[in-house]
Amino acid sequence: MLDLRRLVLICEFARRGSIAATAESLGYSPSAVSQQLAALEREAGTALIDRTARSAELTDAGRRLVLHAERILSLVEEAESDLSAHRGTPAGRVVVTAFPTAAVAFAPALARSLRRHTELTLRLRQSRSGRGMREVQSGEVDIALVDDWYGRARDSESLRVFPLLHDPLVLVVPRRHRLADPGVPFELAELREEPWMATPDGEPSRLAVDRLLADVGGTKPQPWEFEGLGTILSLVAKGLGIAAVPALALAAGVRGVAVRQFPGNPVGRDVHAVARGSSVHRPSVSVTLRAIHVAARYIAADLEPLRLADRRPGSAADERVPVPGPERPADR
Numbered sequence: 001m002l003d004l005r006r007l008v009l010i011c012e013f014a015r016r017g018s019i020a021a022t023a024e025s026l027g028y029s030p031s032a033v034s035q036q037l038a039a040l041e042r043e044a045g046t047a048l049i050d051r052t053a054r055s056a057e058l059t060d061a062g063r064r065l066v067l068h069a070e071r072i073l074s075l076v077e078e079a080e081s082d083l084s085a086h087r088g089t090p091a092g093r094v095v096v097t098a099f100p101t102a103a104v105a106f107a108p109a110l111a112r113s114l115r116r117h118t119e120l121t122l123r124l125r126q127s128r129s130g131r132g133m134r135e136v137q138s139g140e141v142d143i144a145l146v147d148d149w150y151g152r153a154r155d156s157e158s159l160r161v162f163p164l165l166h167d168p169l170v171l172v173v174p175r176r177h178r179l180a181d182p183g184v185p186f187e188l189a190e191l192r193e194e195p196w197m198a199t200p201d202g203e204p205s206r207l208a209v210d211r212l213l214a215d216v217g218g219t220k221p222q223p224w225e226f227e228g229l230g231t232i233l234s235l236v237a238k239g240l241g242i243a244a245v246p247a248l249a250l251a252a253g254v255r256g257v258a259v260r261q262f263p264g265n266p267v268g269r270d271v272h273a274v275a276r277g278s279s280v281h282r283p284s285v286s287v288t289l290r291a292i293h294v295a296a297r298y299i300a301a302d303l304e305p306l307r308l309a310d311r312r313p314g315s316a317a318d319e320r321v322p323v324p325g326p327e328r329p330a331d332r
Contacts, residue, residue, distance in 0.1 A: 097125045097140075199226065
């Protein structure tokens with residue numbers, strides 16, 4: 001009989017592409033991974049891995065077994081979820097991963113909402129944009145908060161996608177900048193000569209800024225590039241330039257900046273929660289998804305672009321861009 005733990009291992013090998021990467025992902029030594037794969041080959045009665053001195057890859061039989069293993073492991077998780085659902089009490093650890101700005105924005109509301117479930121433990125991790133869905137698929141995490149700039153996130157055979165909120169790009173300028181006054185109109189073309197701060201080429205938010213400014217010829221000159229939206233916001237607050245950032249990046253609260261809505265229909269991203277279809281009825285996952293949806297409603301209201309645009313420089317409200325998810329009775 002095929003060992004379930006070894007089926008998990010060969011599925012991870014299929015995703016990672018090497019024994020070393022599989023070992024690193026699962027916390028094993030490469031020799032332990034190799035030995036377990038060899039044991040699985042003995043159980044299957046056929047070669048599953050084609051090994052050379054420098055590499056290893058799945059054989060045709062190995063690829064077929066991975067397809068079966070993914071279905072088997074999904075059914076096992078469904079069985080576990082069904083049994084947990086009948087128990088009814090959220091318990092154990094639920095692992096959530098999020099891109100950095102979402103982690104900052106959602107963490108307070110999740111902590112408040114889930115703390116009443118005394119048998120449940122939340123682990124919230126940060127991951128780079130684009131990795132969340134793969135981590136859910138692989139079973140590394142239970143839920144991922146993912147950003148979708150092009151409307152491509154869809155349910156699949158194994159994954160469920162839950163829409164949460166729309167996160168538009170907003171213009172962030174120093175508090176003493178002429179455009180800090182919401183009564184001063186502006187066009188994108190007039191911003192070309194401004195000193196722009198942006199994330200490096202290839203980053204999703206940078207690609208969005210490039211799309212936003214494409215019709216007016218982009219920035220002039222090339223923008224200064226910095227890793228991290230938090231770094232960019234701090235530089236804008238110091239009066240060193242302007243930036244276009246997703247509104248969600250303001251969640252941590254930034255002093256010394258004013259926020260304006262771009263004219264027309266600005267570029268933005270959609271934020272989704274993603275979970276495996278086989279796990280969504282597990283009480284720990286179900287209650288966490290509900291908490292995420294409640295948090296998203298409050299965050300969407302707090303980051304409504306027109307409300308941000310109405311904040312006038314010099315007012316108490318302008319001293320600090322709002323922090324999503326303040327204490328609410330429903331969250332207690």
